[in-house]
Amino acid sequence: MKRKTDKNKLVENAPKWTRRGFGIFAALATAAAFLWKPKITRKKPEVSGAVADHWEPLPHKKG
């Protein structure tokens, strides 16, 4: 059975803006693949400890 569309001609026959869009998308995807690094999330245990000595509150200090 003859295909209605020749797949080999799909890109060639596509409008120019579609081809450009595909090119940009491909370039961005490639760049992202190289640049993206997964954020290593280490699960820290609940912080607990004894109250330390030798410290003082800073009542006037603001972040």
Place this chain on the structure above:
Amino acid sequence: VNTGWVKCTLCPKECELGPGERGNCRVRVNIDGKLLTLVYGKPCAVHIDPIEKKPMFHFLPGTSIFSIATAGCNLHCKFCQNWDISQKEPEDTENGDLPPEKVVQAARDSGCNSIAYTYSEPMIFFEYTRDASSIARQAGLKNILVTAGYISEKPLRELCKVTDGANLDIKAFSDDYYRNVCDGDLATVLKTFEVMKEEGVFLEITNLIVPTLNDDPGMIRELCRWLVKNGGPDVPLHFSRFFPMYLMRNLYPTPQKTLETARDIAKEEGLHFVYVGNVPGVDEDTNCPQCGIVLISRIGYSVTANKLVNGHCPNCNAVIAGVWK
């Protein structure tokens, strides 16, 4: 007005910490406006070592010492030989659960008559060190700090009350070196020496010689002069050999010749007890400063002979500085 900020006053860095923030030492954290220590009773290293390993050559020679450490340090020496615990947060190390009273019990059970707070930096696990030392002293055990001495005067004096001996690491006689290589300062460490001496803590000094960085003979001479002037000629001094480690793997190990030159300088400046560390078989014996006979022979960390009689030379009866029983 409580803003939730706190200032840690344990060491001269005096970290100002907002809620949830952690100090430069990585083990003191601000939780809800209170400063907590994360390492109290949680050592990441527990060993029984020969006391010569600390190194303490004039303190109960030939005995074993119960040694503990936690994660963290308030200095960040680029050559750190124990960086895998000292430059880590407590969450990154495997920690035991050993409260102070259990430390003392474990030390006694293992036949040790002293405890060393060592490997990383005992000053940053201050409360743990102090409480364990206090209980140990009541139980008749002695306490040794192996420290870089970077601590404020008030907590230092508090700690000295329960400390018998210390190996103080003077990394170089140069403030630039301290600032650029260790993230500290020289004046604080020299002050620690003076305070410990004043408080009656028996001191030995270690100086790790790193090739090209602190091996200048002039600098070594200055250090020795300062020690003789401020501690007297009987302060034992250990020149230790550097091996490439942590962030300084590009340098070669300290040549033996450099260490021998340092030893000669120290003797010229009048120090009586100078040792070379990390080079087995070189300058490990203790000689009588008066008559010259060998008093204590060592091979590596083992004492092979000890001729001292109640802390005196058996030949000329000279008093030898140290804690001998």
